[in-house]
Amino acid sequence: MKLVLIGSPGAGKGTQAKVLSKSLAIAHISTGDLLRNEMNLKTEIGLKITDMMNNGELVPTEIVCELLVKRIKEKDCGNGYILDGFPRNVEQAEMLEDITGSLDRVVYINVADDIIVERMSGRRSCQTCGQMYHVKYNSPMIDGICDNCNTVLIQRPDDSEETVKHRLSVFRTATAPVISYYKDKGLLLEVDGTGAINEISNQMLNLLGAAVEN
Ligand code: AP5
Numbered sequence: 001m002k003l004v005l006i007g008s009p010g011a012g013k014g015t016q017a018k019v020l021s022k023s024l025a026i027a028h029i030s031t032g033d034l035l036r037n038e039m040n041l042k043t044e045i046g047l048k049i050t051d052m053m054n055n056g057e058l059v060p061t062e063i064v065c066e067l068l069v070k071r072i073k074e075k076d077c078g079n080g081y082i083l084d085g086f087p088r089n090v091e092q093a094e095m096l097e098d099i100t101g102s103l104d105r106v107v108y109i110n111v112a113d114d115i116i117v118e119r120m121s122g123r124r125s126c127q128t129c130g131q132m133y134h135v136k137y138n139s140p141m142i143d144g145i146c147d148n149c150n151t152v153l154i155q156r157p158d159d160s161e162e163t164v165k166h167r168l169s170v171f172r173t174a175t176a177p178v179i180s181y182y183k184d185k186g187l188l189l190e191v192d193g194t195g196a197i198n199e200i201s202n203q204m205l206n207l208l209g210a211a212v213e214n
Pocket of ligand 1: 054086
């Protein structure tokens, strides 16, 4: 199964992709995580993209595609995957067809902008295992420490209020047209991303189950 999750920054793509990936036994591919990994390792790519990432700008498509193509060849992707953060514009959506062939479904997680800013300011991430938390809605068992691997949690540099507002405007300009692109292809499912995390996961699994049966 090949799925795409689309949503504004902080809509819950990463949170839901982790749940769906376990439930459906398919890989979770986050292009944001692939890029942050390059930054953390200070590779040539990582050094090139640091300012763009921290300022909430899109990284050039050829760089993202290079990492994505490499990741899709890994063994755990054999059963399928959920793409989280790709495609980010119509150019990438067109390129994705060459990279993966046809997709099964695209799920748009719809969340209003005012909720996003609160979510992002409370987000904490684990740089070791990638697990995400929220200080209020999804807190770790021990404050500031990852439940999975005991790493100290960090706040992402691009989660400042000003950068989040810029990322939302990049989403509206560059990524929102991708929603219509997939709607026209009959692939789009939409969920309201403002309920409890497990309720949204259940809704997504039900919608996907029904869509695949039809
Ligand atoms: P990326 O890492 O993809 O960031 P993003 O799309 O901005 O999305 P986020 O990871 O910030 O949010 P999310 O939707 O995953 O929400 P989450 O589940 O964490 O990209 C970062 C950067 O990389 C980009 O700005 C760009 O520079 C570059 N990049 C990446 N892909 C690219 C591409 N294809 N092309 C070019 N450049 C690219 O949830 C957010 C918070 O809310 C968490 O704290 C979570 O616990 C909480 N939460 C989640 N769901 C709920 C809920 N239902 N109720 C309450 N709280 C919730």
